[in-house]
Amino acid sequence: MSDTPSAAPVSFAEFPAVSTAEWQARLARDLKGQDPATLRWPLPDGFSLEPFYHREALEALGGAPAPLARAQPGWLNLPTIAVPADTTGHVQIEQALEALQQGADGIHFELAHCASFDLAYLVERLPLARTFIGYTVTEGADKLLTRLLEIAPGTMLRGFLRYAPPAVPEGAELSDYRTALRRLVALTRAMPDFRPLAVNGAFFGNRGATTTQQVAFSLNTAAALLHYLPNEEVSLAEVARALHVHLAISPSYFVEIAKLRAFRRLWATLLHAYGLPADGAASLRIHAATASWTQTTLDPHTNLLRHTTEAMSAVLGGADSLSIAPFDSVFAESNAFSSRLSRNLSIILREESGLGRVQDPAAGSYFIETLTDQLAREAWALFQRVEAAGGLPAQRGQLLEEIKEVAATTFKRIATGQQIMVGTNRFQNHQEHFSFHPKKLLRSAQFDTTRAAYPTEVLRLATAMHFERRERKSKRAAVVLLGTNTNQLILETFVRTLQEQERPEIANSHPEGTFSLLFSSPEEATLMYASPEQFTRFARFIYQIPADKQHFIPPVLLSSDLPTMQEAVRVFGFQEMKVQGYTTEEVLARLQGRTA
Known part of the structure; x- marks a missing residue:
């Protein structure tokens, strides 16, 4: 006009x-x-x-890299639903149907025992040809898929399968599983929208690996699958097409965006190294999930805020599907309220924030492009180092040891306040009333003790139990396993709460590698330490476990009548940790922000 x-x-x-x-x-x-x-x-x-960062940062990269294109815009909102062992899954399938009606784009089932899962009911209730469904199984993956295709013959499945045997959770590397994995590829070779082989990078991320380690070790896993699976039955190209990647996303916002972008770039490099077209990186499917590593039981609603930044990082970084855990999943049974919040979080980011309208929105950022390049270079160097040493599975033990060292450093930084976890070690709610029972949680075999906040949480929970026992004048006593070398972390944290002139001295410091314990009686609490052997023998005595029973894992929480516990603590040689001028109860009360 x-x-x-x-x-x-x-x-x-x-x-x-x-x-x-x-x-x-x-x-x-x-x-x-x-x-x-x-x-x-x-x-x-x-x-x-x-x-x-300045525009010259892009010049150092040889100019702005091309934006990363994906096969489909946006991402799939994929709630994860756990199906307990020895159940038909009918309840969970109905939950999945409701989630799909309320905005979910698909479902990720985690099957504890796939043999009992009623696939006929699944086919009856969910239209498989139109519904994106992921399955994580710990056994019988090929049998599950065979049964599914027999019940729904001719159906073109959409989704993925993650086979994660407990012994080898990061990619089913051992020869025992190769036949099953090849069969998965053969069964789905005519289904372009179903990926039956998973590179489980989330395994590394949820055990505290650095970003570089997560990317590198995931590539090592993929390289092992590309190396060992192809044979006369399935080709290298078919194995590559069948692969997809699972990654755990933490709250480090910019770093996580760069992590996903770096991974997709390095995937092109990996494909090229195997003589495959590098443009296959555009069709790589990345499934992202909020990290269990950073979830907390203390002030748990802060998990909603963590999940928001994690979800934004995932979708801005280019994830193809996203699972957001309920904020209370660490300590609560599945429930409609928290499941709805986690499902709606992804919907809000898409429908109200419009985050799925632009592909690779981070492209051209001086900062994120530089960070992406740095992560890619560091991860590729680490990947090559592992491959030069024999790759996976030969280097599996070494990789896990390196992750363990990094995780131990993170535990210490959180426990001493150097790394902030809001609501856990900083900005705590000292009047918090737990929506769960600390004793039951500590005794639960399902309680995730691999999380970053766990050493700090268990001290807080054990202390809360002690004060409650003292107020109720309970006649029983308890010993709580706080973790390895936690006494030193407690001391460092305690010292930070004191004025310079109040700084205490350690009368006895416990030796490296010993377990830290809290002995709670009706009158007082005492910090102690013991060797792993001492604690195991102590636990066997308390629970009357025969010496010939080989496989016994001591529980975190042990309780008994006071005289028995006192005598056992003495006999098995537990040593008290002493802080000059302060009792254990004074130390704990000060750490908890309350009066002893």
């Missing part, structure tokens, strides 16, 4: 260009002598991020 005003070009020509060196000079001047290096953000991966 003639009256439509023409848009004027925006050039900002009146503003002179400013180089990185000029920005750095201004930064040094404003800091008034303080070292600009103090503003850097050190990552656990071994490198630091700068306080600002």
Whole structure:
């Protein structure tokens, strides 16, 4: 139209260009002598991020990388529903149907025992040809798929299968599983929208691996599958097409965006290394899930906030499907309220925030493009190191040991307050009333003790139990296993609460590698330590476990009548940890922000 005003070009020509060196000079001047290096953000991966990035950062990359395209826009909202062992799954299938009616795009079933899962009822209630369904199983994956195809012959399945045997949860590497995995590929070779082979990178992420380790070790897993599975029955190209990736997403917002982008780029490199078309990276399906590693039992509604940033990172980073855990999944049975919140979180990000309308929205960002490149380079170097040492499965033990070391460092940083977990070690709700019973939770075999916050949580829960026992004047006593070397973390945390002139001295420090314990009697609480052997023999005595029973894992919480417990603690040689001038109860009360 003639009256439509023409848009004027925006050039900002009146503003002179400013180089990185000029920005750095201004930064040094404003800091008034303080070292600009103090503003850097050190990552656990071994490198630091700068306080600002400039267009010259893209020049260092050889120009802005091309945006990462995906086969489909947006992402699938995929709630995860656990199906307990020895159940037909009817209740869970009905939950899945309701979730699909209320905005979910598909369902991810985690099957504890797939033989009892009623596939006929599943086929009756859910239209498989139109419904995206993921299945995680610990056994009989090929049998499950065979049964499913027999019940629904000719159906073109949509979704994925993750076969995660307990002995080898990161990719079914051993020869025992190769026949089953090849059969999965053969059964679904004519189903382009069903991926039966999983690279379970979430296994690494949910045990505390750094971002670099998660990407590298996932690539090592994929390389093992590409190396060992192809034979005269299934080709290399068929194995590659059957693969998809599971990744756990933590609250580190920008790093997680870059992680997914780096992984997709490195997937192209991996395919090229095997002589496959690199453009297959665009069709790689990445399933992201909120990390169990960062979930907490203390102030649990903060998990909703963590899940929000995790979900945003996942979808902005290019995830194809997303599972958001209920905020209370660590300590509560599945329930409609928290399941609805987790399902709606993804819907809000899509329908109200519009995050699925742009592919690769991080493309061109000076910061995220540089971070993506750094993560990709570091992860590829680590991947090559593992491959040069024999790859998987040969290096599996070494990989797990490296993750364990990183996780131990994270435990210590959280326990001593150097790394903040809101509501757990900072900004706690000291008047919090638990919606669960601490004793039952600690005794539960399902309680996830591998999470980052666990050492801090168990101390808080054990202390709460002690104060409750004392108020009720209970005549029983308890010993709670706090973890390995937790006494030292307790001491460091306690010292941080004191004024300089109040700083205590350690009368006895427990040796490296010993278990930390809290002995709670009706009158007092005492921090103690014992060797793993001492604690195991103690637990066997308390629960009257015969010595010839080989496979016995001591529970976290042991309780008995007071005289028996006192005598057993003495006989088995538990040692008290002492803080000069303070009783255990005073230490615990101060840490909990309450009066002893």
